[in-house]
Amino acid sequence: MANQFDVIVLGGGPAGYVAAIRSAQLGMSTAVIEKEKLGGVCVNIGCIPTKALLHSAYIATLLREAKEFGVDAGAVKTDYGVAMQRSRRVSDQSSKGVEFLMKKNKITVAKGAGVLQPGRKVKVANDVYEAKKAVIIATGSRVKGLPQIGLEINKTTVISSDEALFLDKAPPSLAIIGAGAVGMEFADIFHAFGTKVTLIEALPRILPLEDAEAADTLAKSYKKRGIDVIAGAKVKKGTPGKDRVTLEVEANGATQTLDVAAALMAAGRAVNTEGIGLSECGIQVTERGFIKVDQALQTTAPGYYAIGDVAGPPMLAHKGSREGVCVSEHIAGKKPHPIKYDNVPSVTYCHPEVASIGLTEDQCKERKLDYVAGRFPFSANGRARGSGETEGFVKILRDKKYGEILGAHIVGAHASELIHELAVARENEYTVEEVELAIHAHPTMSEAVAEAALDSLGRVLHV
Amino acid sequence: MATSVYMEALSPTMEEGRVVKWHKRDGDPVKAGETLAEVETDKAVMDLVARADGVLRQVSAAEGQTVPVGSVVAVIAAPGEAVGAAAPAPQPAAAPAAGTGERGAVPSDPAPAATPAVPADATRVRASPLARRMARDQGVDLELVAGTGPGGRVTKRDLETAERAHVGAARPVAAQPAVQREVPLPAPRSSVVARRGTAYEDIPLTQIRKTIARRLAASLGPIPHFFLTTEVDMERAADARGALNESLGERGKVSFNDIILKATALALAQHGACNAWFQEDHIRYWNEVHLGMAVAVEDGLITPVIRNADLKSLTEIGREAKELAEKARTRRLQPAEYTGSTFSVSNLGMFDIDQFTAVINPPEAGIIAVGSIVQKPAAVDGTLAPRRRMRVTMSCDHRVIDGATGASFLRTLKQMLENPLAMLL
Numbered sequence: 001m002a003n004q005f006d007v008i009v010l011g012g013g014p015a016g017y018v019a020a021i022r023s024a025q026l027g028m029s030t031a032v033i034e035k036e037k038l039g040g041v042c043v044n045i046g047c048i049p050t051k052a053l054l055h056s057a058y059i060a061t062l063l064r065e066a067k068e069f070g071v072d073a074g075a076v077k078t079d080y081g082v083a084m085q086r087s088r089r090v091s092d093q094s095s096k097g098v099e100f101l102m103k104k105n106k107i108t109v110a111k112g113a114g115v116l117q118p119g120r121k122v123k124v125a126n127d128v129y130e131a132k133k134a135v136i137i138a139t140g141s142r143v144k145g146l147p148q149i150g151l152e153i154n155k156t157t158v159i160s161s162d163e164a165l166f167l168d169k170a171p172p173s174l175a176i177i178g179a180g181a182v183g184m185e186f187a188d189i190f191h192a193f194g195t196k197v198t199l200i201e202a203l204p205r206i207l208p209l210e211d212a213e214a215a216d217t218l219a220k221s222y223k224k225r226g227i228d229v230i231a232g233a234k235v236k237k238g239t240p241g242k243d244r245v246t247l248e249v250e251a252n253g254a255t256q257t258l259d260v261a262a263a264l265m266a267a268g269r270a271v272n273t274e275g276i277g278l279s280e281c282g283i284q285v286t287e288r289g290f291i292k293v294d295q296a297l298q299t300t301a302p303g304y305y306a307i308g309d310v311a312g313p314p315m316l317a318h319k320g321s322r323e324g325v326c327v328s329e330h331i332a333g334k335k336p337h338p339i340k341y342d343n344v345p346s347v348t349y350c351h352p353e354v355a356s357i358g359l360t361e362d363q364c365k366e367r368k369l370d371y372v373a374g375r376f377p378f379s380a381n382g383r384a385r386g387s388g389e390t391e392g393f394v395k396i397l398r399d400k401k402y403g404e405i406l407g408a409h410i411v412g413a414h415a416s417e418l419i420h421e422l423a424v425a426r427e428n429e430y431t432v433e434e435v436e437l438a439i440h441a442h443p444t445m446s447e448a449v450a451e452a453a454l455d456s457l458g459r460v461l462h463v
Numbered sequence: 464m465a466t467s468v469y470m471e472a473l474s475p476t477m478e479e480g481r482v483v484k485w486h487k488r489d490g491d492p493v494k495a496g497e498t499l500a501e502v503e504t505d506k507a508v509m510d511l512v513a514r515a516d517g518v519l520r521q522v523s524a525a526e527g528q529t530v531p532v533g534s535v536v537a538v539i540a541a542p543g544e545a546v547g548a549a550a551p552a553p554q555p556a557a558a559p560a561a562g563t564g565e566r567g568a569v570p571s572d573p574a575p576a577a578t579p580a581v582p583a584d585a586t587r588v589r590a591s592p593l594a595r596r597m598a599r600d601q602g603v604d605l606e607l608v609a610g611t612g613p614g615g616r617v618t619k620r621d622l623e624t625a626e627r628a629h630v631g632a633a634r635p636v637a638a639q640p641a642v643q644r645e646v647p648l649p650a651p652r653s654s655v656v657a658r659r660g661t662a663y664e665d666i667p668l669t670q671i672r673k674t675i676a677r678r679l680a681a682s683l684g685p686i687p688h689f690f691l692t693t694e695v696d697m698e699r700a701a702d703a704r705g706a707l708n709e710s711l712g713e714r715g716k717v718s719f720n721d722i723i724l725k726a727t728a729l730a731l732a733q734h735g736a737c738n739a740w741f742q743e744d745h746i747r748y749w750n751e752v753h754l755g756m757a758v759a760v761e762d763g764l765i766t767p768v769i770r771n772a773d774l775k776s777l778t779e780i781g782r783e784a785k786e787l788a789e790k791a792r793t794r795r796l797q798p799a800e801y802t803g804s805t806f807s808v809s810n811l812g813m814f815d816i817d818q819f820t821a822v823i824n825p826p827e828a829g830i831i832a833v834g835s836i837v838q839k840p841a842a843v844d845g846t847l848a849p850r851r852r853m854r855v856t857m858s859c860d861h862r863v864i865d866g867a868t869g870a871s872f873l874r875t876l877k878q879m880l881e882n883p884l885a886m887l888l
Contacts, residue, residue: 337613402596404619429591429612429619 005031007331008122008131009138010114010276013040014047015308015320016138017098022328024105028133032107033114033124038098039091040140042317048094049165050185052087054349057192061351069388080170080193087165116277120303123277134303134331137283137291138320139272141309145265151177151238153265157245158238160265161186170195171261175247177235178267179206181348184218186264188350191227198228198258200249202267205231207348211360211409213395218354218411221391238263271310286312295338297327305331319344343426347416352391355419358407358426361397370400374432374456376448378412380463383443389413394448396422396432398456403431408452414445421449432456465544466515468537470530473502473509480504480511481529482536487519493539500536515539590617597622609667609745624666663749665742672746676862686741687861690820691869695880697836697851703883707777719853720756720810721781723833726879728752728772728780729886731806734872738805740826741863747826755804755824756784758791765791766824768804812836818854828863831876832856853880 007023009016012034023030037044056078063073102109112124120131143160145153155163161182170193176183179201191197199206199222206222206229207215222229233251240263247258271289278285282301284292290313291299291306299306305327308320322339329336348354364371374396378384392412399406408422425435432453440450447462454460470480483501487493498510499519513519517539524536588605590598594617598605601622608625610617668676700722707717731738731752740747752773755766767787769780790796806828809821812835821832834854841850855876859869879885 402593402600404593429593431592431596434592 003031003127003129005029005108005129005131006133007031007136007328008033008120008129008134009136010116010122011040011138011140011272011308012038012098012109013138013140013308013320014042014317015140015324016040016136017102017324018321019136019138019307019324019328020107021101021105022325023331024107026328026332026334028328028332030105030107031110031129032102033110033112033122033129035111035113037095038102038109039095041142043094043098044091045162045165047317049087049091050161050182050189051349052090053083053165053189054185054351056083056086057189058351060192065388078170078193080190081168083193084165084167114276116281116283116304118281118301131303134305134327136324136327136331137276137299137304137306137310138308138324139276139310140320141269141271141315143265144268144270146177146235146238146267149235149238150240151235151245151263151265154240157240157243157261158263158265164190164264172196173260173262174198175200175245175258175260175263177263177265178202179229179231180209180266180268181207181346183264183266184348184350184354186266187222187227191225196228196260198230198260200233200235200247201229201231202234203231207354209346210348210354210356211395211407212362213393214354214356214409214411217392218350218352221352269309269315273310288312296330297323314341314344314346316344316346340427343423345419345423347419349416352389352412353415354409354411355415356407356409357419357423358405359397360407360409361395364397364406369406371406372398372400372456374398374452374454374460376451376455376460376463378445378448380451381443381445381448383445383447384412386443387413394418394452396435396449396452396456398432398453403433403457404429405432405435408449410449412445412448418445418449421446465520465538465540466517467535468499468511468513468519468539470502470524470532470534470536471511472532473504473511477504477532479529479531482524482526483508484526485522487513489519489522489537491519492542493517493519511536513539517541517544588617589615591619593619594622609672611667621667662751663747665745665747667745672862676741686823686825688820688823688858689861689866689869690856690858691866691873692818692854692856693873693877695853695855695877696841697853697880700880700883701836701851711778715778715781717777717781718784719812719836720808720833721777721784722883723810723880724754724756724769724772724780724784724808725775725777726876726883726886727806727808727831728754728769728775730872730876730879732773733875734868736868737829737859737864737872739828739863740805741828741860742826746828746863749805751805753803753805755801755807755827755830756787757807757809757821757824757830758788760791760794765796765801766804766807767791767796767801770803806830808833812853818856820856821858823858823860825860828860829869829872830858831873832858 006028007030009020009030009032012032016032017038020030020032042048060076060078063076066073110124110129114122114124116135117123120135122129122135143162145151145158151158153160164186170190173196174190175198176187177200179199183199184207187197187199205212205215206219219229230249230251233249235247236250237248239246243261245260245263247263249256249258273285273289273291281304283304284300286292291310293299293306293311297305297307297311307323307327309315311323326336326339343357345355345357361373375393377393379390384390389412395409396405397407405422405426408419410418436450436453440447451460451462473480480502483503485500486498493499493513494516495513497513499513500511501508502511520538520540522537524530530536589610590605591612597619603622605617608617608621611621612618704717704719704722735748738749738752751771754769754772756769757764757766769783772780787800804827807824807830809830810833811819812833815835817837818834819832821830823830836851836853838849838851840847841852843850857869857873
């Protein structure tokens with residue numbers, strides 16, 4: 001039968017296409033069903049194009065400050081449209097890269113919206129694909145609006161990242177609702193392109209999932225740059241007009257009215273579980289709407305697995321990719337190492353970057369853990385001073401008794417790259433001593449990691 | 464031509480040998496078959512014999528030195544033959560595995576200067592730095608912990624799991640005075656059996672468990688059985704049964720078998736270490752008690768299962784046992800009714816069998832074989848009196864249950880049967 005495969009993956013995002021590659025590597029015939037472009041949200045309207053735009057923003061900021069470094073770039077002019085076009089090329093390149101990887105691994109790609117059917121089958125238009133071993137559900141998630149307060153996404157004045165990524169011009173003013181990773185990154189981008197940005201967060205702090213110290217550092221940095229940050233604020237009502245949006249925002253007991261050219265919704269995502277035949281196959285969802293899975297990521301229906309955003313938080317590409325690898329190995333009869341969900345790094349790529357792994361200091365306190373916080377500021381790091389990137393710090397939370405690295409938090413340039421030393425350490429259960437014992441090259445930003453480890457032992461050298 | 468003298472594998476499991484004494488010295492003439500040295504193996508002191516005629520030369524293993532199997536410890540040169548430079552001294556074997564908790568648990572200890580760097584071998588304990596610190600602090604021997612990390616590394620989680628398993632499997636039995644007039648009561652327990660949330664816990668096999676499993680299985684067949692027999696005084700059980708049946712009247716009858724099933728289930732709930740499945744690379748310790756009950760059928764036997772037997776009343780067990788036995792005889796048992804037992808009971812009492820041994824029903828780790836209740840003279844309070852006595856023999860899978868573990872379970876069972884009121888505690 002032509003449409004019979006060992007494994008069928010529904011969704012070609014970072015979870016799904018990685019699952020397909022790993023399945024193919026393990027000798028299973030594999031098909032991926034994708035209704036849009038391969039690479040999913042991440043490659044096309046998420047991680048990748050935003051990183052391209054953030055780099056444009058970084059260059060703009062750098063050039064504005066270049067004179068101090070002995071480089072006078074004159075008056076810096078920015079064009080969001082050009083930056084956007086470049087980001088599209090980057091995305092297309094990445095999506096084509098995924099296409100190539102599918103070909104290279106002899107994975108069949110079926111274009112269209114797949115609907116699950118009982119008996120490990122997936123219907124795509126008039127074709128039925130049948131899996132001999134397993135169906136992997138990796139349909140991902142999408143942005144959601146807040147229709148209950150009048151802010152249904154209308155794609156002109158009330159937009160989501162989906163639209164923001166395709167704008168020809170940066171709007172003169174923008175309210176961003178939600179100061180998680182997405183909100184923070186767009187605030188950074190649009191501010192650099194001359195937009196008057198107001199960042200609104202319902203919880204008491206921006207970056208609510210990050211360590212309080214990291215969030216405070218970012219709030220200060222943003223305010224200093226001229227981005228309005230309103231935390232602990234409730235958007236009571238939104239009234240979209242023709243080319244304006246009026247927002248009623250309640251904060252600190254007072255209500256203020258914001259009149260902006262557009263509002264960008266960045267307050268959470270909804271999983272794509274509707275209309276894909278879950279209930280027909282006996283696949284249950286949790287109270288929060290995620291697909292119910294066991295430790296091996298099997299759903300409540302035998303032969304159906306779920307990975308990535310639909311399988312539950314954290315909704316991160318790298319978490320989905322790892323699940324894809326594990327599920328494929330499990331289906332192939334291997335015994336993959338269980339995923340350590342408490343060791344998934346989290347990164348916000350705004351400037352300065354925020355990266356973390358493990359527990360925050362508040363979580364350590366809540367759990368009544370006996371810990372010591374080791375800190376090292378980049379202002380004391382030679383490399384950071386050289387490049388004028390002294391904002392931020394490295395903080396390592398060390399278990400007092402055994403030296404276990406309970407959590408690590410980095411704010412600063414290249415934090416997204418620096419965090420992995422601590423991810424490797426935690427994965428291998430190295431303690432702060434092993435981190436500190438590894439010789440760190442001088443001068444590097446990474447030295448701050450070793451110094452923070454030393455500080456947690458009371459032996460910091462350069463402060 | 465010179466012949467090398469190797470440290471030979473003098474027992475099937477020997478990996479290294481300690482030279483106790485050389486019977487021949489360097490330069491002594493030797494004949495094939497002559498004893499060269501005494502070598503202590505993992506089991507006994509054995510003779511290392513010459514495999515050729517000639518002169519013993521280049522003795523490189525000193526008395527008292529332990530060397531791995533396969534190392535050259537000397538050469539036998541043909542008479543008058545000049546042998547080359549002294550053979551390199553054999554590498555000392557790694558320190559013996561057991562009984563040296565410090566080794567491996569202390570990462571910072573430098574290797575002894577004389578020991579050249581040796582590649583990681585099977586005897587080296589692999590553990591994460593964090594696990595090493597925790598083990599050192601808690602006095603845990605990492606050798607005894609099964610590692611689930613990359614390459615079998617012991618991780619923090621493994622230590623925590625091992626700790627839980629230890630608490631769960633080896634629950635201490637209340638100490639009993641050696642001599643007692645009264646029938647001893649088992650340790651008090653609530654009538655509601657406390658259980659952990661999961662149906663079972665999979666505990667990976669430790670190295671020692673793996674070795675026990677491999678060796679015993681190799682010597683005794685697929686399942687290394689051993690047997691424990693005890694004689695139970697059934698006077699009180701018989702009295703209790705009589706009284707119960709009288710009060711039940713027309714509403715049913717309690718059989719001795721029902722009482723034995725109930726007591727076994729309750730004893731298993733207290734001895735999780737006997738309520739287990741051997742699963743090749745791990746042992747599954749069941750928190751639930753599903754009791755298999757061997758039933759003779761026309762052309763063989765089948766073992767229907769009373770699920771959660773420890774939570775059921777005597778009458779429930781009785782009713783279920785009767786139904787299941789009837790279904791077994793009429794071949795109406797559903798697969799779910801004869802699979803999944805965690806321990807079994809085989810009773811041949813009705814066939815006038817005094818005592819027998821039952822074959823374990825894999826993957827279970829134990830089964831008890833119940834003989835008939837016979838009146839025989841027994842000493843009670845120093846006087847000989849006729850007593851109803853019953854012999855119970857437990858077959859244990861030695862890969863899972865050790866002698867003392869089985870004995871401890873059997874003692875609880877005996878105590879419950881000898882004082883049926885204890886089951887109500």
